[in-house]
Amino acid sequence: MRPVRKPAASAAFFLGPATMVVLVMMCAPLVLLARFSLDRFDPTKMMIAAFTGANYLRFVTEPYYLDVMRTTVFVAVSATALCLLLGIPIAYRLARTQSRYKSTMVLLVILPLFMGGTVRAVGWMILFAHGGMLDLAVAAIAPGHGLDLMYTPIAVMIGILSFNMPYMVLMLQAVFEKIDPALEEAARGLGAAPGGAFWRIVWPLSLPGMLIATILSFIMSMNAYATPVLLGGPRFHMMAPQVYVEFATNNNWPFAAALAFILTATTLALTLVANRLIPGRYRAP
Amino acid sequence: MHDDQDRKPGFRISRRGALAGAAGLALPAVLSARAHAAGKRVVIGTWGGDYARLLHENIEVPLVIPQGIKVIQDVGDEPPRMAKVIAQRMLPHGSMDIACAEAPYAWRMHNMGLLETLDEKKIPNLAHVDPNMRSDFLVPHIWSPQILIYNPKTVSAPPLTFGDLLAPRFKGKVGFPNGNNLYVMMAASLFASGNVDDLAKAKALLIKLNGNGLRLYPETDTVGTAFKSGELQAGVMWFARVVMWQNAGIPVQASFPKEGSVIYISGFVVPKNAPDKEAAYAYLNAALDPRAQEGFAKHMGYLPTVTNAKLTGKVAQQLALPNPKPKLIPPDYAFDAKITAGFNDWWQQTIQKA
Numbered sequence: 001m002r003p004v005r006k007p008a009a010s011a012a013f014f015l016g017p018a019t020m021v022v023l024v025m026m027c028a029p030l031v032l033l034a035r036f037s038l039d040r041f042d043p044t045k046m047m048i049a050a051f052t053g054a055n056y057l058r059f060v061t062e063p064y065y066l067d068v069m070r071t072t073v074f075v076a077v078s079a080t081a082l083c084l085l086l087g088i089p090i091a092y093r094l095a096r097t098q099s100r101y102k103s104t105m106v107l108l109v110i111l112p113l114f115m116g117g118t119v120r121a122v123g124w125m126i127l128f129a130h131g132g133m134l135d136l137a138v139a140a141i142a143p144g145h146g147l148d149l150m151y152t153p154i155a156v157m158i159g160i161l162s163f164n165m166p167y168m169v170l171m172l173q174a175v176f177e178k179i180d181p182a183l184e185e186a187a188r189g190l191g192a193a194p195g196g197a198f199w200r201i202v203w204p205l206s207l208p209g210m211l212i213a214t215i216l217s218f219i220m221s222m223n224a225y226a227t228p229v230l231l232g233g234p235r236f237h238m239m240a241p242q243v244y245v246e247f248a249t250n251n252n253w254p255f256a257a258a259l260a261f262i263l264t265a266t267t268l269a270l271t272l273v274a275n276r277l278i279p280g281r282y283r284a285p
Numbered sequence: 286m287h288d289d290q291d292r293k294p295g296f297r298i299s300r301r302g303a304l305a306g307a308a309g310l311a312l313p314a315v316l317s318a319r320a321h322a323a324g325k326r327v328v329i330g331t332w333g334g335d336y337a338r339l340l341h342e343n344i345e346v347p348l349v350i351p352q353g354i355k356v357i358q359d360v361g362d363e364p365p366r367m368a369k370v371i372a373q374r375m376l377p378h379g380s381m382d383i384a385c386a387e388a389p390y391a392w393r394m395h396n397m398g399l400l401e402t403l404d405e406k407k408i409p410n411l412a413h414v415d416p417n418m419r420s421d422f423l424v425p426h427i428w429s430p431q432i433l434i435y436n437p438k439t440v441s442a443p444p445l446t447f448g449d450l451l452a453p454r455f456k457g458k459v460g461f462p463n464g465n466n467l468y469v470m471m472a473a474s475l476f477a478s479g480n481v482d483d484l485a486k487a488k489a490l491l492i493k494l495n496g497n498g499l500r501l502y503p504e505t506d507t508v509g510t511a512f513k514s515g516e517l518q519a520g521v522m523w524f525a526r527v528v529m530w531q532n533a534g535i536p537v538q539a540s541f542p543k544e545g546s547v548i549y550i551s552g553f554v555v556p557k558n559a560p561d562k563e564a565a566y567a568y569l570n571a572a573l574d575p576r577a578q579e580g581f582a583k584h585m586g587y588l589p590t591v592t593n594a595k596l597t598g599k600v601a602q603q604l605a606l607p608n609p610k611p612k613l614i615p616p617d618y619a620f621d622a623k624i625t626a627g628f629n630d631w632w633q634q635t636i637q638k639a
Binding site: 045132244 | 368511627637
């Protein structure tokens with residue numbers, strides 16, 4: 001008689017192959033990329049097998065690339081902070097509303113996600129361009145003046161903000177929904193002002209979820225591609241477009257691979273730092 | 286002996302089942318190979334939009350599909366297309382039979398040893414291609430001279446040389462697509478020294494141009510929009526774009542620089558590991574057919590690369606080069622292939638960041 005199979009063994013049987021496939025599909029390209037990043041670039045042969053850290057050294061020794069990284073981190077942190085600041089009231093209101101139009105409101109929040117990021121960026125281009133809607137509106141209000149936001153850091157910031165906002169709001173709404181309104185009512189009953197009840201009750205309870213939403217927004221901002229290219233123009237540089245330029249335009253795969261790893265490592269490091277900023281007792285278990 | 290508990294939970298794979306499953310996994314590959322063997326098929330890596338549509342309307346439908354060749358367009362930008370050819374170089378069969386490529390990209394791929402040397406006997410229409418545009422790995426499809434573009438409504442005295450763009454009257458009003466930087470370097474070099482490969486003199490001139498408020502754009506179409514809105518008054522562009530934008534009602538004119546015009550050539554290459562080279566050759570020959578070439582000239586404003594294409598009416602008028610014929614100068618592609626990456630780095634760090 002064969003032994004009875006344990007449930008854990010059955011679970012492993014089902015999960016094992018899928019997990020292996022995901023691991024291999026995720027790790028194999030990363031290993032390959034890591035290997036490329038140690039190769040040497042040659043304009044005619046493209047990649048010469050080597051084992052050098054020159055590509056990483058180039059990044060830390062050339063001020064231009066450090067400047068690109070600084071811009072990327074600045075934009076990502078600013079856009080994420082703004083996203084959080086604007087997203088919290090919207091998400092909180094959505095979570096607490098009893099309106100029969102609640103689902104319509106949620107739909108309005110996610111409506112921008114129905115369009116691709118590039119299409120949305122093109123929409124912003126029409127709005128921001130010289131002679132665009134915003135420029136003409138300002139000229140109509142104040143003749144002789146205009147507002148040309150195209151190819152400015154502000155345009156990029158607005159573009160990234162609009163891209164990340166639906167994700168932030170949806171995640172925060174789910175976080176607030178899980179916090180029992182009775183807790184706030186109890187605080188109010190004990191004399192806390194609405195702001196005080198939010199700050200003393202909702203804020204600490206929502207911190208773990210808020211951290212996850214913030215990290216997601218930060219990662220998306222760090223890796224933004226279409227928005228900086230289309231709204232920032234050729235003179236505005238962020239890391240993801242820089243990786244593309246090295247990979248596709250210069251065919252410098254070794255340096256592009258090194259840049260990709262540096263971007264990933266920086267994002268990961270900053271995410272860990274953000275996690276440490278949250279007091280231990282509020283972190284997700 | 287089997288008890289009930291042994292049969293019920295989960296599912297168990299028998300040897301026979303495992304073999305059948307493995308065979309099932311291989312089925313798509315077998316079917317695909319059969320489908321390929323059943324009829325000729327050509328996969329062409331191309332730009333999307335109008336170019337892809339015109340390939341379909343002028344080459345594929347009238348000239349290729351009637352030969353029993355199925356055509357699949359692999360649409361995308363040029364840098365990823367080249368990256369795909371590079372990435373697939375070790376495979377016995379790549380995914381593309383033909384890749385659309387601008388001449389500098391073709392040269393770079395050629396230098397890497399990725400391209401097939403063309404068998405001219407299989408492309409009879411090559412005999413009609415302008416000898417100055419021929420090479421043994423690129424079938425030139427369309428071409429256009431580089432010109433100085435300006436808005437005739439706001440510019441009374443057109444720029445006549447590249448140097449005119451440095452004039453104070455054009456401060457903050459000159460621009461071009463960032464992706465054309467290599468060709469603009471050639472134009473600057475041509476003005477500064479009479480050659481297309483004087484990098485040092487070209488760089489000095491480009492720094493001056495940048496100091497005069499040079500505007501850079503992420504896409505070629507955004508330059509057209511900038512001329513329409515009045516943001517730009519002059520720039521460096523392809524003659525074909527002037528024709529296209531004039532037809533779209535944008536106020537632009539072309540001025541052929543006195544020092545000469547660098548020529549832009551775009552065409553087709555065949556990767557060494559193209560799965561169906563015979564079908565590729567049939568497509569390339571069709572692309573050089575005068576009817577196909579006339580169709581492209583009519584709709585895109587690029588000039589035919591074959592001498593037996595006859596342009597008539599408005600197209601002939603619009604695409605006619607001035608008399609006396611301007612100096613047309615081909616780029617030094619071998620030189621460009623060597624300096625592109627370094628020049629792009631310099632461009633980013635010196636021009637874009639200034």
